[in-house]
Amino acid sequence: MQGGDKMNLLYWNLKSNKNEEYIALLIKEHSIDIAIFSEYSGTDFSTITHTLLSDAYQFYQGYGGCEKVVMLAKKTIQVEINREHSRYVLYSVISDSSKYIVAGTHLPSNPHTDADGRKMVIRELIADLKEQEKIHKHTYSIIIGDLNASPFDEELIQKDAFNAVLYKEVIQNKSEIVYQHRKFRLLYNPTLNHISETNHQYGSFYYTGDSKSLYWYCYDQILMTRDLVDKFQGMEYCQSINGKSLLKKISPNKAISDHLPLVAKFERSVNDE
Structure with missing residues (x-):
């Protein structure tokens, strides 16, 4: 984002x-x-960074406290790993x-x-996030990843869990x-606003394993603090890459x-101290 006016984030569960x-x-x-990325064990990130992306990106794997999440970031961006949990990593990012x-x-x-097990992790995440906000003296915070719950599920909306609202005007x-x-x-949580049959934005995960299935689920989501709401420009679940479909039927x-x-x-x- 060096010299640019946007920051673009990607999250992808790679299924190993x-x-x-x-x-x-x-x-x-x-x-x-x-x-x-998560479930990334089948991917060679050295090939991506050194060959396919011409050394323009840095790979961040952490120190062993989390085996679920890794990051690639432009080398023009400063990244520091601040907290590792078995289910999440907190990064400070400066560009x-x-x-x-x-x-x-x-x-x-x-x-x-x-849901109760996920809420236990969520409460730890929220506490760690607030601690890092105090250390870094700002509240420009983003949570992104596979939450294994949908936007209306209790893990997302319960007050002592994520407490995420689906409408910008509320927050x-x-x-x-x-x-x-x-x-x-x-x-x-902007997910609801960006689901659309017209734009083929159904969700990120397809499942038909029980009689109550929704078929498409929005397990992969992004949440943000109030400071970033007006800076958010949109999200999409990518159904193709470079013209090649990611769907089978x-x-x-x-x-x-x-x-x-x-x-x-x-x-x-821009949030200089």
Whole structure:
């Protein structure tokens, strides 16, 4: 984002497949500044950084505290790993005069856990995020990843979990809510506004395994603090890369991944201290 006016983020659950060329093409096509991946064991990131992206990006794997999430970022961007949990990594990001805290996340899925198990992780994440905001003295914070829950699920909307609202107007007029004599900060979840049958934006994950299936689920999401709401420019679940479809019939092609990539775009947030 050096000298630019946008910051573009990518998240993709890779299903442990070999996806080097797809990743490089996707990063180029959407001018991605920061890319976060999970289930990445089949991908050779050295090939991506040194060959396919011509050494323009740095790979950040962490120090062993999290085996679920890794990052690629432009070398013009300063990245520091601040906190590793088994299910998320908190990064501080500086580009020009813009500062962010980015939480790359992969919450546990059913049947390995349930909503209560995910909420336990979410509460730890929120506490760690607030601690990093105090350290870095700003609240330009983003949570992005595979949340293994849909926008209306209790993990997303419960006050002592993510407490994420689906409408911008709500968080623009109210930064927190009081419940049982306690204050809970609101986050903004833009997913609902960007689902569209007209634009073929159904979700990121296709599942037909039970009688109550929705078919398409929005498990891959981005949440943000109030400070970033007006800078957010949109998101999409990418159904193709460089003209090549990521779908097989109606669902994601599992030979590539069972999840579609999520791309989110922000206007640059200048937040000098």
